[in-house]
Amino acid sequence: MLPARTRKPPTFGHLLALLCLVVSGWLNSPMVQAADILLTGIEGSPGVQSFTQALRELRPGDNVRFQPVAELPPPGELHGDIRVILLDLPSLDWRLQDTQGPPTLVLRISRLQAQQRLSDTLAPRLSLLWSDPPxxxxxxxxxxxxxxxxxxxxxxxxxxxxxxxxxxxxxxxxxxxxxxxxxxxxxxxxxxxxxxxxxxxxxxxxxxxxxxxxxxxxxxxxxxxxxxxxxxxxxxxxxxxxxxxxxSDQSDWLATLDNLLDQPPASWPRSHYPSxxxxxxxxxxxxxxxxxxxxxxxxxxxxxxxxxxx
The missing domain is CATH 3.40.50.2300 (Response regulator)
Structure with a gap:
């Protein structure tokens, strides 16, 4: 009977190469790619800037920015990978002018406001986050x-x-x-x-x-x-x-956004009360x-x- 062949322990070079492969794969995985998150509204008031900064601090790996709606092109001209967060009704009116456009979260809209602007139909790629208490x-x-x-x-x-x-x-x-x-x-x-x-x-x-x-x-x-x-x-x-x-206060809304932004936009609910x-x-x-x-x-x-x- 032949003697059992002993397995040689991996060398330092082998371990280092394996570690490089793992780290490279992790860095290039979709889970850690920075998301482009655009908040927009009629103006960048101190409250809006504070909210944007708070979301930026909550998601340091993403590109979180605010841009007034008047400075934006039509929604259909925005890159499809951008995730848009609407902060007021004028920004919703801007988004509704085009059925094309990136996935969009409509933050703190009331049931009545949605009914008046959308009636019983919901524009594609919109997720409405209700301000009304359930x-x-x-x-x-x-x-x-x-x-x-x-x-x-x-x-x-x-x-x-x-x-x-x-x-x-x-x-x-x-x-x-x-x-x-x-x-x-x-x-x-x-x-x-x-x-x-x-x-x-x-x-x-x-x-x-x-x-x-x-x-x-x-x-x-x-x-x-x-x-x-x-x-x-x-x-x-x-x-x-x-x-x-x-x-729900600002911290509750930030937590709601953070949770949704962790998910692919295709899984965003059509409408949602903050949990x-x-x-x-x-x-x-x-x-x-x-x-x-x-x-x-x-x-x-x-x-x-x-x-x-x-």
Whole structure:
């Protein structure tokens, strides 16, 4: 029998050559190639510049830049590998002028804004990131803070009526009934008063025709005169006097963008609510309604846990 041949250990030269091959392949792999990320809007305000810088710091391996929309060519003339992030409605109007163009994320657009500009059709290669709090999340917030509620009152007009179907679908598994009143003339309080009589809580839609500085006083005084809380429609209205709302701040949006930019554009969702969010509440309003102090972080964590395990 022949003796077993012993395997010679690799020499330093062999190891070095192997390491060079591995490193070369890693550096040339698509996963580490720098992406060209273009943010655009009507102007580079200090807030826009701050946001761009924050995204640049979050993605140091990419080329992140801002350019005013007025300085851009038509979308179809941009290189197809660019990833575009739209920061306002004028930049969306620019993008919609051409069905061709690079994959585009539309940041913080409301459901009403999209409906007015896109109707029921969605332009190709657009991904809409909603600024509205998700209806189901807002309803669960109402259920956590006010577990006794059964009937959720909702005001709407011809602009926001299309949101009611989704809201009712979200309310069904929670055992909640959505009660609605059309409010086309905000100077006429009768629809509001009728809704208050038939509701346990009000849920505000992010419709600026209904919820704005001119209507806030009537809405809030009328609801609290009946000891009814208003949930939403956004964090800004909480400061005015609604009980609470969910919202996403800049850090949440940056995390959302960072996650999407890690994915190939072909896998971007056509529309998307940010998965990261916070809860804002009005302590003075809570006390007036006899509600215990709201721990915003705990409520947000409870809502997030419910979304992970419905």
């Amino acid at each position: 209806p189901g999340r807002q309803l669960r917030l109402a259920r956590i803070l006010l577990p006794q509620v059964k009937r959720v009152g909702v005001l709407y007009d011809n602009h926001s009526e299309f949101l009611l179907k989704e809201l009712r679908q979200a309310a069904l598994p929670l055992g909640l009934e959505v009660v609605t009143e059309r409010w086309d003339n905000t100077h006429d309080s009768r629809p509001l008063q009728a809704l208050l009589k038939n509701s346990d809580v009000l849920l505000g839609l992010d419709d600026p025709d209904l919820y704005n500085p001119k209507t806030a006083k009537n809405l809030l005084l009328s609801s609290y005169a009946r000891q009814l809380a208003l949930i939403g429609p956004n964090a800004g209205f909480v400061k005015a006097g609604s009980l609470a709302s969910t919202y 990261r969010f916070k809860v804002s509440s009005n302590a003075q309003v809570a006390r007036s309604l006899g509600i215990e102090q709201i721990n915003e972080a705990s409520v947000a964590a409870l809502l997030a846990e419910g979304e992970r395990h419905p």
